[in-house]
Amino acid sequence: MTITLNKSNTLVIDDFQSMRSMIMGFLKSMGVTNISNVGTAREALELLSSKKFDLVICDYNLGQGKNGQQILEEARHKRYIGHSTVWMMVTAEKTMDMFMGAAEAKPDDYLLKPVTEAMLSSRLQKLFEKKRMLEPIEKAVKSRNYAHAIKLCEEQLATPSANTQELQRIKSDLLINSGDFVTAKTFLSGLLAARNIPWVKTSLGKVHYLSKDYIKARELFEEVLQENKMYLEAADWLAKSLDALGESALAQAVLEKAMMLSPNATLRQKSLADAALKNGALELAQSAYEKAIKLGEFSVHKSAGNFAGLAKVITTQNDPEQALKILTLSRNEFKDDPAATLQTAVAESLAHHKLGNTEQALASLQEAEALIVETAQNTSVDTTIDMANMMFQIGQKDKACGLLESVVKNNHENRAILQRVETTFEDAGMAEEGLALIKSSSKEVIDINNQGVALANEGKFEEGIRLIRKALQAMPNNDLMITNLCGMMIGMMHRTGKDDRMLFEVSELLERVGRLNPTNKKYHPYVTLLGKMSATD
């Protein structure tokens, strides 16, 4: 439950002792009694991990190490703080990341220096009131009851308030996340008709992108950037749209420009590096990966992909020894993360192969094989294809085909990915075999699905569920298969009654579908159905 300001457990983070005591003085005269304070990011994260805070007042610029934004991202990412915690950033200067982009990355509000007691008090009162108003919506979202959350948003939107924009954004995100693109389009177009607002236009562009209308999406993102070139969230989406349209050189140019305007965006730096690598711009790719590694040093966006990408570039440029050194760093950095180690092992085998160390290349591949089993549904398509490529080079044709078969089965309706599988076969001089494998694997998926549907139609839900569950082991990311499983479980509950464990499993499965392919036609109807089932007693 949202707590009142004077009862809140408060943390003040600032590297200047005098600023900390000033802010604590302000808080005390507002009646806040439970106040902790720290001077460094490290101490802040330590305290945040061990104690629950209702209010955090954090200076943006903390000297060396993590900045306030990075503390916030890490605290949210590691769930040290939840939705009910109020995060106030104190800053000398406003930056884009304080009000743009994903909600997880934004503070609740920011306060420009110099801070006065009156301003601090006024802002905090309002933030606590806002949290209180939004609490029931957050609760509905947390229990994945999106339909109810949307209804609550609409109720609150009926009266104009200071929360209008926040509510509109939540409603828009909920519609998009539950796959209801039709309603999302109507809602956002309605807002746009009244006034041209960058976040609304960007969200509408996202809806078009997710509905695979990349041309319309591109138009909208370009408009946003023409009207407001600092609205870089639109640049990220524009690059994605261009990439989907096959304009990868343009996508790279858009990201390059965005990086010049905002040089500290870790994730965007990685996208730029990936785009450059894809386009064969090796020098740019190298410097971009290097920058991404440096930027990610203190961030939750630190990624093994940057190390693996850099190693790949350097190996291609004929310095595999240097690549191996980089990969050793990556190994140490991500030693508890199997998906990261997998990427590292694949890149290592490539470097060893280039050096002519076949034995070591094979050893790395062997390690990768074990890891790919362990990471299962979290394995990226990129890594799997890289690995298959490597296996072809080293003469392990059968294993390579096995991996590519799993890629096809997991993505049998995704044309772009199937195209990449085809190219991989072509590069290995096996174009015909490749086409045959794509065809037979896709057919296998479709057959199993049809069998499942037939069983469900006969009312044999349990048998159908068993069949699909078994099939999913070989293709854990096939969204069609997952939604069919959901359909059967819902059908079964209609017959035998509601089952909380099953409801939870279906909602988790649907959440995965939302991530894998929100355009899946059954996704939105099932989310709606599940919402209704959860709501009835």
Next chain:
Amino acid sequence: MPQTEDINFSDFIASSIHDMKNSLNIQVGFLEHLMHSYHDKVDPNTLDQLGHTIYEAGRMNVNLVQILSLYKLGNSIYPIDISERSVTEMLEEVVLQNQSIMKHKGIEIIVDCAPDHYWYFDRDLVGGVLVNALNNAYNYTQDKIRIAADIRDDQLEIRVEDNGKGYPARMLNENVNSNKGVNFSTGSTGLGFYFSSRVAAMHKNGERQGVLTIENGGAYNGGCFVLTLP
């Protein structure tokens, strides 16, 4: 503006201002801290002087912020955030920032705005314009300032009115939106008006854009600073 071949002079100024602003913030922070710790331990006269020092430092900060914002607006790199917000809340915040000094000089300041007015604007930019307008009014008023907002003809009109002598005819005849440049003899930099009219123009809706006007009259028959946002 003097310009060497390699250095862009305005980039140079902008980065220096950024640096100055940080120093100033540390100074203001320390002064506020002193004020807070010693308000019941020193004589009222010293406290007055301290209060005035903080006020002057605040004025300096406002100027630096304006120059820096203008630099960023000029290069289209200002992180502008025009979103729907409560008008009353913004006006009240602006007053809060100046309250102690107004009280000290015995100026009565009132906010006149319906609580259910919501409008689209950049909170920091428009707040900066109004703080500047209040500072001017503070210098020219006798003892009253009214800050009022209303929605007319589908536009938000914000007025800062005082009961001083009003603007001289020379100023009323000039267009405040055109930059007259710096007048070193009168000491008027024109910065405040220039900043305010730029901020007004940044606010657009369809074909319309915001404007700044000055006039005499209003509730107290004094100077009126009027910001209209579409």
